Amino acid sequence: MADYTRYKTLNITRRGANDSVLDIQMRALNGKLPTAGHDGHRELTEIWRDVGADDSVRVAVLRGEGQGFSGGGDLALVQDMASDFEVRARVWKEARDLVYNVINCDKPIVSAIHGPAVGAGLVAGLLADISIAAKGAKIVDGHTRLGVAAGDHAAIVWPLLCGMAKAKYYLMLCDPVSGAEAERIGLVSLAVDEDQLLPKAYEVADRLAAGSQTAIRWTKYSLNNWLRQAGPAFDTSLALEFMGFAGPDVREGVASLRDRRQPKF
Numbered sequence: 001m002a003d004y005t006r007y008k009t010l011n012i013t014r015r016g017a018n019d020s021v022l023d024i025q026m027r028a029l030n031g032k033l034p035t036a037g038h039d040g041h042r043e044l045t046e047i048w049r050d051v052g053a054d055d056s057v058r059v060a061v062l063r064g065e066g067q068g069f070s071g072g073g074d075l076a077l078v079q080d081m082a083s084d085f086e087v088r089a090r091v092w093k094e095a096r097d098l099v100y101n102v103i104n105c106d107k108p109i110v111s112a113i114h115g116p117a118v119g120a121g122l123v124a125g126l127l128a129d130i131s132i133a134a135k136g137a138k139i140v141d142g143h144t145r146l147g148v149a150a151g152d153h154a155a156i157v158w159p160l161l162c163g164m165a166k167a168k169y170y171l172m173l174c175d176p177v178s179g180a181e182a183e184r185i186g187l188v189s190l191a192v193d194e195d196q197l198l199p200k201a202y203e204v205a206d207r208l209a210a211g212s213q214t215a216i217r218w219t220k221y222s223l224n225n226w227l228r229q230a231g232p233a234f235d236t237s238l239a240l241e242f243m244g245f246a247g248p249d250v251r252e253g254v255a256s257l258r259d260r261r262q263p264k265f
Contacts (some may be wrong), residue, residue, distance in 0.1 A: 002053060008029060008039060009040040009043050010024055010025065010026060010044070011025040011027055012045055016059075016206050016209050018207060021057075021202070021209055022057045022060045022061070024060055025060050025063050026065060028064070030071075032114060033066055033070065033071030034070050035071040035072045035073065036070070036072065036073045036074065036119055036120040038077055041091060041095075041098075041120055043096075044098060044120050045097050047103035048060075048105040048109075048124075051105055051109075051153075052104070052106050052261065057107055058208070059107060059205045060109045061110045061201055062125065062128060063111070063114075063198070066115075067115050068117065069122070069125060069137065070118055072123070073119050078245075078254055082246070082254065092239075095120070095123075095151070096235070098120060098209040101229050103127060103228065104224075106221065108130070109129050110129065110204050112132050112200075113131065114194055114197055115134070115136065116139055117133075118140050118141075118142055120152070126134075126139075126153055126158075126188070132188065132190045132192060133183065134197045135179045135194070137179035137182070138176045138180065141154055142241075143149060144171070146254070146257070147244060147249030147254075149238075151238040151240065151242070152241070154167070155236070156231070157228055158170070158187070159231075160242070163177070206253070253265075
């Protein structure tokens with residue numbers, strides 16, 4: 001078994017038969033939403049390597065604490081990325097590894113998305129093998145609102161899940177997608193009433209944990225070759241996103257978020 005006590009921004013517990021389901025909850029450090037600061041971004045990147053290496057784990061469930069699934073990167077991290085090359089280079093590597101670590105983790109991952117879902121948490125939530133959203137969830141890719149290109153997971157998975165037309169609409173305009181609409185356009189696997197979100201996620205996780213592990217893992221590996229084929233598009237989008245963090249628009253994007261107003265680019 002891996003030692004999960006080193007994770008400070010994730011609440012990690014075990015459940016299911018033989019404790020084979022790892023329950024990963026992103027902590028709401030601000031009391032409202034889980035936000036990815038320096039430590040949170042790094043830990044959300046690293047956890048999938050431990051899950052893959054832990055022979056006692058058959059399935060992982062990812063969820064958020066508090067009022068939503070994830071609130072994105074905190075402003076301190078974003079400001080450091082915009083002003084410090086060393087931070088920007090480090091977070092670029094973490095953002096790249098987060099996507100590939102989720103894709104390459106051999107264990108199936110189930111996400112349970114409620115409330116707002118933005119940023120690094122959303123990356124893992126939509127790349128999960130089975131994504132389940134509350135009907136009232138609010139999924140937002142906010143990159144262009146911040147003044148940077150839609151990198152992270154956007155180019156690698158949105159067109160494949162919901163088609164190019166919908167991907168361009170939501171990624172370029174940053175319009176929110178409800179859980180119900182996300183299911184309708186194929187962005188998530190299922191949408192359920194919020195009181196059924198965790199029961200359904202745990203039900204799916206238990207079914208996966210009880211199934212043939214080689215068959216399930218090899219099916220995941222095979223299907224994720226579609227995502228691996230999109231690797232060059234993802235790498236380009238991530239590079240363009242982080243080039244944007246060195247540009248002028250991100251300063252206005254950060255200021256507008258801090259002042260709670262619309263940006264004026």
